[in-house]
Structure formats: structure tokens, C-alpha cells
Amino acid sequence: MRRLLIGLVTGAMFVAATACGSSDDPEPDSAGPDKASGGTTTVKVGVIPIIDVAPLYLGQKKGFYRERGIELSLTSAQGGAAIVPGVVSGQFDFGFSNMTSLLTAQSKNVPVKAVVNGVASTGKEGADFAELAVKKGSPLKSAKDVEGKKVAANTLNNICDTSTRESVRKDGGDPSKVDFVEMPFDQMQAALDGGRVDAACVVEPALAGIKAKGGTSIASLFFDVSPDLTVAMYFTSQKYAQQEPETVRKFQEATAESLEYADSHPEEVREIITTYTKIPGPLVETLTLPRWPAEPDRSSIERLAELGEQDGLFEQAPDLDKLLP
Incomplete structure (x- = not known):
């Protein structure tokens, strides 16, 4: 337990160091959400500056949160593995995280609770919003080829590790021989070009930037x-879920509406992405958009849990009933 607490504190400090919010942002209020003027509640949300979280920005713009008395304060961090300790420590009220990081946290009895769906695969091989990418002219042609190579991941021991290993495994390679290198998504293109990594587990919009320079995907x-x-x-x-059930309910409802709206308004999604990412305007139309279903797919989460156990990410199996809504 002592090691876990030390890790949470360290992780929270890391989130603070990598956050992109203003230094004038209000300090976290451990007593509950901030009360803004006009009777609205300001909730602090840790996100990643990637295409996945577009529904939150879009929902905020359309007023879905405001209609329910919520004002979002969105702060960027490097990945879900960093956001988890930020939520547990009270720096954030809500956070966005890949499922492997949440499963890992639950397996260690870190007190997290998933409340609403986030993002899903397109379900199209070779046309997903996350790919294993290589630079132009790379000798690597399939997932098996990254065996013994360096692969960029935004944070270690997250869904990039799990999915890359599964792609290598399915292609006949040894997943234990992949060397993961941690770095932000927006630095992966330069790392590929400079030869510091051989491949990258990369998502949109960084994926579009790599492809624009002639890079290719070798696995979905x-x-x-x-x-x-x-x-x-x-x-x-x-x-937070126990102390602020009404705020959690409102956040769930507003986010579900935002997911549905984003899924049916792709052009508005492309427009909103330019407001919180560094992607140049001309590349926006080339982005592969994910799906934003209102409900999570439990069987796919169970599969992630199985792979996490297989790859030794968990000391004990995560309890999905405790984690999921």
C-alpha cells in the first residue's frame, strides 16, 4: 500500500508538470466541485489533446453541459496513466483514460470508477484512428517486424502496450521482445524521422501528420x-462518486449526449479539433474519426483484461463489476 501511495503522489506531480492549463487555473477543491456564477458547477476534467475527446469540447460548445448546470474546466495531460492519479488525488473531478490503465488501477485497488463511455475503434482494419505507424521508407512491413525494435507509446503499461503486443502476437512475433519508449503523441513523428524509435503506436491527429510525410501503417x-x-x-x-452523485449523473448525461452528437456530426468534430490540437487545418479532412457509442462494449473490455493478465500487467485480475458503470 505504501508503494501504491507513493506512486499516486508521484503520478499526480507528473500530471501537474505536464498539464497544459494556465498557471492561473484554480487550485483543486478537495471538498467538492467549484461553484461558478449563475448556479453552475465547474468540474475539472483531465484529458489528452487527441481526437478521442472531441465530444467533450463539442458538447461544451453546444451547451449540453451548461444546460445541466455544469461548466467544464479541461486540462491536458500526456496520457491516461498520468490522469488516473490526478483524479484519485482530487486534482481532477473526472478524467479520460484508456481502458488498460483503468484496469491496471482497479487491479491494484486504486479507487477509480468509470462513469460513461469515451471512444471506440472504427472496427475497420487498416482504417482505424490508431495504428502502428512507421516512417517513409521503413524496412518494417508488418507487426512481427517490430520484434526487438523500439516502439513509441504515449505512456507505458497502457493500451498501446497491450494492443501492440497483440498485433505482434497475431502476426507470429514474440510480443515480449518489443521495447516501448514513452513520449507524447505529438513528438512521435520527429522520433520516427530521427531514428530514435522504429515504429509508433499513434492516434489521430498525430497519425495524420505521420502519413502526410509518407509514413505508413503496418498494423491496426x-x-x-x-x-x-x-x-x-x-x-x-x-x-467523488459517493460525495457528488448528482454532479456525476449530470456529467454522464451531458457526455452521453455529446458522444451521440459527435458520432452524427463528423464535420463539426473536424472543426472543433482545430481548437485544442496543433494539427494544421489542411490535414483535418484526412483524419480517420473513431466511433463514439454511448455504451461501452463489455466483451472487448474483458478481452483487454485477458491480454493484460497474459502480458503480466496485473498482480491480480481486475474486477470489472467494480470498475464499470
Whole structure:
């Protein structure tokens, strides 16, 4: 337990160091959500500056949260593995995380609770929003070829590790021989070009940037785990869920509406992406959009849990009934 607490504190400090919010942002209020003017409640949400979270920005713009008395304060971090300790420590009220990081946290009895779906695979091999990418002219042609090579992942021991290993395994390679290198998505293109990594587990919009420079995909990572893979969800701490059930309910409802709206308005999604990512306007139309179903696919999450156990990510099996809504 002492090691776990040290890890959470360290992780929370890391989130603070990598967050992209203003230094004038309000300090976390451990007593509950901030009360904004006009009777609205400001909730702090840890997100990643990637295409996956577009529904939150779009829902905020369309007023779905405001209609329910919620104002979102969105802060960027490097990945779900960093956001988890931020939520548990009270730095964030809600967070966005890939499922492997949430499963890992639950397996260690970290008090997290998923509250609403986040994002899902397109279900199309070779046309997903996350791929195993290589630079132009790379000798690597399939997932098996990354055996013994360096692969970029936004954070270690997350869904990138799990899905890359499964792609390598399915292609006949040894997944234990992949060397993962941690770095933000927006640095992966330069790392590929400079030869610091051989391949990258990369998502949109960074994937579009790599392809624009002649890079190619050698595996559809999420598809290889499950065509209907629930990639990530929004979550809170068990403490916050118990103390602020009404705020959690409103966040769930507003986010579900935002997911549905994003899924049916792709052009508005492309427009909103330019407001919180660094992707140049001309590349926006080339992005592969994910799916944003309102409900998670439990069987695909069970598959992630199986792979996590197989690859030694968990000391004990995660309890999906405790984790999922």
C-alpha cells in the first residue's frame, strides 16, 4: 500500500508538470466541485489533446453541459496513466483514460470508477484512428517486424502496450521482445524521422501528420484486440462518486449526449479539433474519426483484461463489476 501511495503522489506531480492549463487555473477543491456564477458547477476534467475527446469540447460548445448546470474546466495531460492519479488525488473531478490503465488501477485497488463511455475503434482494419505507424521508407512491413525494435507509446503499461503486443502476437512475433519508449503523441513523428524509435503506436491527429510525410501503417492495433474495442472511458474517484452523485449523473448525461452528437456530426468534430490540437487545418479532412457509442462494449473490455493478465500487467485480475458503470 505504501508503494501504491507513493506512486499516486508521484503520478499526480507528473500530471501537474505536464498539464497544459494556465498557471492561473484554480487550485483543486478537495471538498467538492467549484461553484461558478449563475448556479453552475465547474468540474475539472483531465484529458489528452487527441481526437478521442472531441465530444467533450463539442458538447461544451453546444451547451449540453451548461444546460445541466455544469461548466467544464479541461486540462491536458500526456496520457491516461498520468490522469488516473490526478483524479484519485482530487486534482481532477473526472478524467479520460484508456481502458488498460483503468484496469491496471482497479487491479491494484486504486479507487477509480468509470462513469460513461469515451471512444471506440472504427472496427475497420487498416482504417482505424490508431495504428502502428512507421516512417517513409521503413524496412518494417508488418507487426512481427517490430520484434526487438523500439516502439513509441504515449505512456507505458497502457493500451498501446497491450494492443501492440497483440498485433505482434497475431502476426507470429514474440510480443515480449518489443521495447516501448514513452513520449507524447505529438513528438512521435520527429522520433520516427530521427531514428530514435522504429515504429509508433499513434492516434489521430498525430497519425495524420505521420502519413502526410509518407509514413505508413503496418498494423491496426485496436482492431487486432477487438473490432468493437472500447478504447477509453471517462471516470472519477470512488470518493467523488459517493460525495457528488448528482454532479456525476449530470456529467454522464451531458457526455452521453455529446458522444451521440459527435458520432452524427463528423464535420463539426473536424472543426472543433482545430481548437485544442496543433494539427494544421489542411490535414483535418484526412483524419480517420473513431466511433463514439454511448455504451461501452463489455466483451472487448474483458478481452483487454485477458491480454493484460497474459502480458503480466496485473498482480491480480481486475474486477470489472467494480470498475464499470
